[in-house]
Amino acid sequence: MIAAVVLAAGSAQRFGRQKLIEPMFFKPVIRRAVEAAIASGVHDVIVVTGADKRVRHALAGARVRCVANGAAASGMGSSIAAGIAALAPGTRAALIVLGDQPSVPRTAYRAVLDAYRTRHPAIVVPVYWWKTRGHPVLFDASVFPELRALTGDRGAREVIDRDPARVLRVPIGRPAPRDIDTPDDAVSILNLLHLIQ
Numbered sequence: 001m002i003a004a005v006v007l008a009a010g011s012a013q014r015f016g017r018q019k020l021i022e023p024m025f026f027k028p029v030i031r032r033a034v035e036a037a038i039a040s041g042v043h044d045v046i047v048v049t050g051a052d053k054r055v056r057h058a059l060a061g062a063r064v065r066c067v068a069n070g071a072a073a074s075g076m077g078s079s080i081a082a083g084i085a086a087l088a089p090g091t092r093a094a095l096i097v098l099g100d101q102p103s104v105p106r107t108a109y110r111a112v113l114d115a116y117r118t119r120h121p122a123i124v125v126p127v128y129w130w131k132t133r134g135h136p137v138l139f140d141a142s143v144f145p146e147l148r149a150l151t152g153d154r155g156a157r158e159v160i161d162r163d164p165a166r167v168l169r170v171p172i173g174r175p176a177p178r179d180i181d182t183p184d185d186a187v188s189i190l191n192l193l194h195l196i197q
Helices: 029-039 053-057 076-085 106-119 141-148 157-162 183-196
Strands: 002-008 044-049 065-068 093-098 123-128 137-140 167-171
Touching (some): 002 076, 029 044, 044 053, 065 076, 076 093, 076 141, 106 137, 106 167, 123 157, 137 141
Parallel strands (some): 044 065, 123 167
């Protein structure tokens, strides 16, 4: 079983309000990101949320499990750890998905999952144009203990960089999707979404 862990616990300080519930093509940003993860064909989708209940409400009816991260203020590492800890027994790999990247192309999901299923590396990282590493990143169950130990705001970068020999980099023939950090970012992604998908 392969799962997706969607990170949606951030406070969106740079945006000025909760960006994950901002509408994009008539749906909240977080719902678009989650629907992309579901459409990838994974068996389980876990959304790690923070204190803002509106994020959970935006996912009403979606085929996901929400997990609250009480330590969300400490950074992304704690959210990854919480999501990995919530995986069902027998999960053999997990995609880490950013809730504020609703424009990740379906081709990236397919390429990462296909690479894992055919070559079974410990970590699969998509590499977009100009050698930009991006998401979703896939981790085999052998790496889960390292992810559960994460703290702070560095995310999984330190786990990826720890042993380059176990990382498979998969080229994606598109520009890297952008985070939504400001209202201008949201407008930019809105204008490009039809081209990226």
